[in-house]
Amino acid sequence: EAQVTQNPRYLITVTGKKLTVTCSQNMNHEYMSWYRQDPGLGLRQIYYSMNVEVTDKGDVPEGYKVSRKEKRNFPLILESPSPNQTSLYFCASSSYTDTQYFGPGTRLTVL
Amino acid sequence: AQSVTQLGSHVSVSEGALVLLRCNYSSSVPPYLFWYVQYPNQGLQLLLKYTSAATLVKGINGFEAEFKKSETSFHLTKPSAHMSDAAEYFCAVSEGARGNEKLTFGTGTRLTIIP
Numbered sequence: 269e270a271q272v273t274q275n276p277r278y279l280i281t282v283t284g285k286k287l288t289v290t291c292s293q294n295m296n297h298e299y300m301s302w303y304r305q306d307p308g309l310g311l312r313q314i315y316y317s318m319n320v321e322v323t324d325k326g327d328v329p330e331g332y333k334v335s336r337k338e339k340r341n342f343p344l345i346l347e348s349p350s351p352n353q354t355s356l357y358f359c360a361s362s363s364y365t366d367t368q369y370f371g372p373g374t375r376l377t378v379l
Numbered sequence: 380a381q382s383v384t385q386l387g388s389h390v391s392v393s394e395g396a397l398v399l400l401r402c403n404y405s406s407s408v409p410p411y412l413f414w415y416v417q418y419p420n421q422g423l424q425l426l427l428k429y430t431s432a433a434t435l436v437k438g439i440n441g442f443e444a445e446f447k448k449s450e451t452s453f454h455l456t457k458p459s460a461h462m463s464d465a466a467e468y469f470c471a472v473s474e475g476a477r478g479n480e481k482l483t484f485g486t487g488t489r490l491t492i493i494p
Contacts (some may be wrong), residue, residue, distance in 0.1 A: 272422075301481075306387070310469060310484040311423075326481065358422060367413065368482065370422040 270295045272371035273343065278354050280377045281349060288346045289374050291359030297369075299362045301326070304355040306372075310354040311358065317342055349378040381406045381472045385458040385485035393493045400488050402470030405451065411473040412453040413482065414444055417434075418466045429453060440464070443454075465492045 272293045279363060281287055293300065301316040303326075317336040318336030331353055333345040342361075354377050360368040386401040404410055411430050415423040427438025434446045440463075444455045453470060470485040 303484075307492075308486055310486040311471075312484070313481060316481065360423075367425055367428055370415075370424075372422045375418075 270369070272359055272361050272369050274357075274371040274374050276374060277372065278375050280379065282349050282379050283350055287346050287349060287376075289346075289357060289359075291342045291344065291361075291371060291377070292340050293342075293359075293361040293369070294340065295363070295369070296339065297361040297363050298339070298348075299364065299368075300336065301333070301360045301368065302342070302344050303317060303358045303360065304328065305358060306355050314344070314357075351378045354378050381410065381474050381483045383470050383472050383483055383485035383490050383494055385468075385470050385488050388486065389489050390422075391491040391493055392460045394462055395459050398460045398464065398490065400455040400456070400468050400470075400490065401440065402444075402453045402485060403451050404453060404470070404472045406472055406474055408474050412437065412444075412446060413471040413473070414442070414453075414455050414482065415469045415471060415484075416440075417469065423469065426455070460490075460492050462492050462494065465490055 275290045279367040298319045302314040303311040305311045315334040317323045330356045357374045362368040382405045384403045406491045413428045414426040417423050427436045429436050429446045437443045442457045467487050469487050471482045
């Protein structure tokens with residue numbers, strides 16, 4: 269089954285404690301992206317990657333890092349999480365000729 | 380720069396009534412337009428997309444949308460609402476040549492169906 273998976277689905281952490289949210293896709297897609305969803309703001313892009321070792325900032329990259337060492341994986345790293353990063357995070361992937369498929373989301377709470 | 384405006388953060392319709400969710404966009408190039416649906420505690424699912432072929436686009440679950448360049452609109456409609464349509468709906472625009480690159484989303488419209 270074609271899918272985008274994210275782990276963990278739910279995470280509660282404290283300010284300053286580094287964390288990683290993993291994203292994996294099994295469709296051999298070149299393009300992957302991270303979004304955050306906040307009430308009244310819709311989804312905003314954090315980072316995206318056009319292919320392995322190629323990443324770029326989206327609209328709200330501050331406080332986040334990403335890496336793309338393998339085609340299937342695109343982890344989102346919060347080196348020092350803060351409460352304003354409490355949000356619902358979505359990973360998405362697509363080929364160059366198709367629309368984006370979204371993962372199920374990761375709900376992050378930073379205390 | 381591209382942007383999307385969804386009019387009405389909450390819309391309520393009776394079961395069996397017409398559903399109309401409004402979306403206006405701004406784009407400096409011919410846009411690619413999308414509607415996504417998000418059911419509670421789930422990710423986003425593509426309903427339909429406009430990629431410069433037919434202006435009337437049919438999607439899944441009986442939804443359709445019409446691209447109107449003169450009005451810069453891409454409103455989503457469904458003739459008869461069903462209880463299962465209750466969800467949040469997002470309009471999005473892309474300026475990518477293949478329509479799969481950076482998506483700019485609207486703020487969403489929560490659709491409630493009244494029995």
